[in-house]
Amino acid sequence: MYQFVTGPLAWLAFIIFFFGLVLRIVLYVRGLDWKLDRVTYSVNVSYGIKGAIRSIIFWIFPFGTRSWRNNPGFTVIVFIFHIGLLITPVFLLAHNVILEEKWGISFWAMPEAVADILTIAVIVSAVFLGLRRIALPEVRIITDIRDRLVLAISVAPFITGFLAYHQFSGYEFWLILHILSAEVMLVAIPFTKLSHMVLFFLSRGQLGMDYGIKRGGMKGYNLSW
Amino acid sequence: MKQLRLIFILVIAGIMAASIVWSQEEKALEGVMDLKSREFGQHQRPQVRFDHYLHETIMRCRVCHHDFYVFSNRNEGKGSKCATCHKRKINKDIPVPLLTAFHNRCKGCHENYIKWGRTSGPVMCGTCHKKT
Numbered sequence: 001m002y003q004f005v006t007g008p009l010a011w012l013a014f015i016i017f018f019f020g021l022v023l024r025i026v027l028y029v030r031g032l033d034w035k036l037d038r039v040t041y042s043v044n045v046s047y048g049i050k051g052a053i054r055s056i057i058f059w060i061f062p063f064g065t066r067s068w069r070n071n072p073g074f075t076v077i078v079f080i081f082h083i084g085l086l087i088t089p090v091f092l093l094a095h096n097v098i099l100e101e102k103w104g105i106s107f108w109a110m111p112e113a114v115a116d117i118l119t120i121a122v123i124v125s126a127v128f129l130g131l132r133r134i135a136l137p138e139v140r141i142i143t144d145i146r147d148r149l150v151l152a153i154s155v156a157p158f159i160t161g162f163l164a165y166h167q168f169s170g171y172e173f174w175l176i177l178h179i180l181s182a183e184v185m186l187v188a189i190p191f192t193k194l195s196h197m198v199l200f201f202l203s204r205g206q207l208g209m210d211y212g213i214k215r216g217g218m219k220g221y222n223l224s225w
Numbered sequence: 226m227k228q229l230r231l232i233f234i235l236v237i238a239g240i241m242a243a244s245i246v247w248s249q250e251e252k253a254l255e256g257v258m259d260l261k262s263r264e265f266g267q268h269q270r271p272q273v274r275f276d277h278y279l280h281e282t283i284m285r286c287r288v289c290h291h292d293f294y295v296f297s298n299r300n301e302g303k304g305s306k307c308a309t310c311h312k313r314k315i316n317k318d319i320p321v322p323l324l325t326a327f328h329n330r331c332k333g334c335h336e337n338y339i340k341w342g343r344t345s346g347p348v349m350c351g352t353c354h355k356k357t
Binding site for chain 2: 002003093094097100101111112164165166167171172175
């Protein structure tokens with residue numbers, strides 16, 4: 001079982017993840033319509049790129065934008081969740097040991113205690129994100145089963161990984177479940193809202209171009225829209 | 226006087242029983258090594274118990290001790306340990322760091338045996354690095 005989930009299944013998951021995301025990017029960019037959006041994406045490129053980078057950078061930092069500042073508690077939880085989610089798997093000692101042995105590459109590995117704290121932070125903040133969807137009526141009304149499922153899919157590797165690392169009874173079961181749940185997540189990313197892993201940058205970029213070119217960026221340059 | 230003799234007998238019996246239990250414990254641990262290297266400093270994961278006896282009955286020494294004829298093994302401290310050459314960080318003479326050397330020697334071999342469809346040892350992290 002371990003051989004199967006770390007062998008063919010892992011490759012399949014990574015291939016679907018990678019090509020799925022590439023496809024999402026291609027479809028997003030091809031789906032842009034400058035006439036419909038009334039934004040001259042390919043004409044005023046320098047203004048567009050400036051606006052896109054500006055928008056992405058401000059949104060990527062906590063409290064960088066008005067929307068982040070308006071909801072400070074939510075902002076803190078979202079950032080804790082995402083930082084833990086992205087940093088922990090990449091800089092985990094055990095993952096890097098496997099990478100080193102399989103492909104001869106490895107990143108800096110964080111101390112195990114730090115990884116433990118980040119994992120707990122991810123799980124706790126995910127609980128709060130889930131509660132938020134139940135507690136706030138304005139979010140509850142747009143929440144359906146897929147939103148809950150997507151949240152569950154993304155914390156599952158952390159819960160199972162935590163249980164496996166601390167070797168709760170049935171270690172082998174938890175480790176295999178950890179690998180399987182991570183593969184489910186990888187496969188789910190291109191097909192679900194988890195695709196915001198890349199689409200965040202694209203839609204932020206698009207809106208940034210909109211602002212950079214049309215709404216203010218080029219005001220007073222003899223352009224009339 | 227009778228009581229004193231009884232206590233004496235009980236004490237002797239106790240010592241004998243303890244020594245039997247003690248020797249059995251010794252026997253169970255014979256040939257089992259705690260793989261712990263000062264080169265690592267503080268170990269991040271629980272250290273591995275390696276059954277040397279089990280392995281020496283099924284394979285030749287040179288499978289693991291690749292330098293057996295040159296350096297001999299750790300003959301009462303006269304030979305060399307893995308960590309004598311393999312250091313934490315690689316250098317130009319020894320391209321394999323200690324951690325990888327250990328992992329290759331155990332997990333690498335176990336994985337090969339699984340690939341060949343033979344009986345094999347553990348390959349999952351926590352099956353060697355057991356928390357006690």
